[in-house]
Amino acid sequence: MNAVRNVVRLFVFGSLLLSLSFFTVACGGNTDNNANNSNNNSTNSKAEPAVKFTRAEQATILRLSPLPELPTSPTNKWAYDDKAAHFGQFMFFDKRISANGQVACSTCHEPTKGFGDGLNVSKGLASTNRHAPSVWNTAYNRWFFWDGRADSLWAQAIRPIEDGKEMGFSRLELAHFVANTADIKKAYESIFGALPDISDTKRFPAKGKPGDDDYDNMSDEDKSTITRITVNVGKAIAAYERKIISRDAPFDTFVEGWKEGDAEKLKAMSEQAQRGLKLFVGKARCILCHFGPNFTNGEFHNIGLSLNPDLQRDTGRFDAVSKVKNDEFNGMSPYSDASPDDEFNNKLKFLVQKAHNLGEFKTPSLRSVATSAPYMHDGRFATLKDVINHYNKFPDPPAFSPREEILIKLELTDKEVEDLVAFLQALTGKALPDTLMKQPSSPMP
Ligand code: HEC
Ligand code: HEC
Incomplete structure (x- = not known):
């Protein structure tokens, strides 16, 4: 079982790397053209981030912003109302x-x-x-x-x-x-x-x-x-x-600045946060799961959190698979506004419970993550620093073994941990309008 899983994983990450290098080759030229066409700054030379990134890192980073349009919601015809x-x-x-x-x-x-x-x-x-x-x-x-x-x-x-x-x-x-x-x-x-x-x-x-x-x-x-x-x-x-929706974070302004060669926008993210970004997509391997503009692969992993002494054993994704397949309110149900053969329902149809689902939890988005401490499915970590120190050290055996094989002890220095925290803080988006933050005075618009 595990051997098969490893092969599948290798294949997935192999193709991720391949597509990254393809992206770099395909888009490298474009980036240079932008520099020539840019008339955003007086010297007409393209401003670059304070921290040096490789071409591959750049390609990865430019795909993390902006946040795309919201996905459609075919099972809810009132979603846009x-x-x-x-x-x-x-x-x-x-x-x-x-x-x-x-x-x-x-x-x-x-x-x-x-x-x-x-x-x-x-x-x-x-x-x-x-x-x-x-x-x-x-x-x-x-x-x-x-x-x-x-x-x-x-x-x-x-x-x-x-x-x-x-x-x-x-x-x-x-x-x-x-x-x-x-x-x-x-x-x-x-x-x-x-x-x-x-x-x-x-x-x-x-x-x-x-x-x-x-x-x-x-x-x-x-x-x-x-x-x-x-x-x-x-x-x-x-x-x-x-x-x-959390969008327009300092990170997004930074990416815009990079695309446009705009020195001012590049400054939206401090040099420390830029170093954190380089770790995030590189040595710290966060990007393997927290990828895409919403900083999550939307999938489930066992990241090696030990049994929580205050709580019952939590099997996570394992028990949820049959629950969602049989859910009275899922996309195949009579209450759904999509037909059972809508593409939306493929995720349900192809869902199979696997032994490794034991102790797996969903990768959360990291947008505005600094605003919602504490962290993890059991809220065990009070700060972002504690979260990163977990990935850094893995102190105890996980509640359900084995943890995800792609996770390795990072052994980051304290300074690197701080850099990563600074980057996560740069993912805090613009505040919502006040009108969305409280109960309206009447249920009627
Ligand atoms: C193997 C996939 C994977 C990798 C690699 C990974 N994460 Fe996570 N991350 C997760 C999962 C899954 C959770 C939720 C785990 C849980 O609660 O049991 C999580 C939770 C978090 C949280 C808590 C968010 C919240 O709202 O509670 C933060 C912050 C975080 N990760 C940051 C990082 C950083 C920084 C890195 C790189 C050092 C990283 N992650 C690497 C999968 C991953
Ligand atoms: C008593 C506290 C509590 C109340 C009240 C509550 N929630 Fe939650 N909410 C939680 C907890 C805890 C979870 C995670 C539960 C789990 O994963 O099993 C959650 C999960 C969620 C999620 C899933 C987020 C994700 O990333 O998957 C959404 C969305 C949400 N709640 C919205 C709501 C809405 C809407 C209501 C009111 C109808 C509501 N909650 C009422 C505590 C609460």
Whole structure:
């Protein structure tokens, strides 16, 4: 098994290297032409970064910026709808959709805390066993949650609402809340059309979700009427989350400066951060997993985090594979706006559980990572320096062995660790407009 995996890995990294060198050959000439055409600075000579990079490093770096257009969301036809996004934003901050009226999405994804909660593991109605990841740039993800058990933002959003440790609400309660709260009902209907009549509490009990008798005893048709309302709320929240995008970081200005030969823009990143960048794409090997303009390969790895003594063993990706394949809300489900044979669903169709998935977690994006400490799926590291020191040393055996073979002990000096931290800080994007950082005054735009 392992031998086969190694061969596959070698092949993948072999082709990565090949394509890197191809890119350098193919684009080398272009870069020089830009220099000649540049009239951005008075001397007409092309400004270069303070730190020297090789051609191969340059090619890699120039492909890390800018952030591309948002991917489409074929399973959510409201994803691009501004009215839905406004309504979703209202719901994101609404504590009424929790069992005790105290917990909203924003409780654990607080805008001023980098859309995280600053805690090691999150606490809603009770303590959870994982750290709240930031919502920054999740619209670019292929899989959601640390273990990827949801395949879209909207499918993800439904889970915490019904999770007993998070918001502890239920789809029946949510449907009645929407139907019985005048301004919410009005906003909902202006987007999704007239609500069905769910006032008959014999057919539509006050409370319940799958697994609860009150819900399970309903007819299939009534179940789907109720579930559809929750799904629509999830789709609206997802439309809002598509606006939580971190872009235009100092790093992006630096790359622009490099492409244009603009000395001023190149200064957006300090020399220290530039040295960190060189390590990031070189000796420190971060680029092997944190690649592309969103600084993640979107895949799952075991990076050798040891068992957390405070938490239960967490199998990570391993158990999530069957969960997402059978998810009531995945892209193949009747609640998806894409047909089962949409290209979007290929990721589900070809997904197979592998032994090495044990203890694997999703590679997070590093955009605005400095705004959302602490770090990792269990929030074990308080600072970025602690994270890098982990990659530097691997102090304990991993919770599930083996860890990813491509990870080696880096043995970076303290100064190099600081350089890498400075680079990660240069990935903090422009602040969002204030209007997106809080609950709007009304669910209606
Ligand atoms: C009690 C705290 C808590 C609440 C409330 C909460 N979340 Fe989370 N959120 C978490 C935790 C913890 C995770 C990671 C869970 C996991 O991976 O199993 C998470 C994961 C996510 C992710 C996945 C990010 C990624 O990179 O895959 C998104 C998006 C998200 N939450 C949005 C929401 C929305 C929308 C709501 C409200 C409907 C919400 N959360 C409510 C704690 C919370
Ligand atoms: C083998 C792939 C891989 C490599 C190489 C790698 N990472 Fe990671 N990185 C991950 C994964 C997977 C996680 C999440 C692990 C977890 O929580 O269990 C992660 C987590 C992180 C986090 C925490 C982010 C957060 O929001 O919690 C930071 C910061 C980070 N990596 C930076 C780096 C840096 C810097 C390097 C190079 C020194 C690097 N990574 C190399 C895969 C990798």
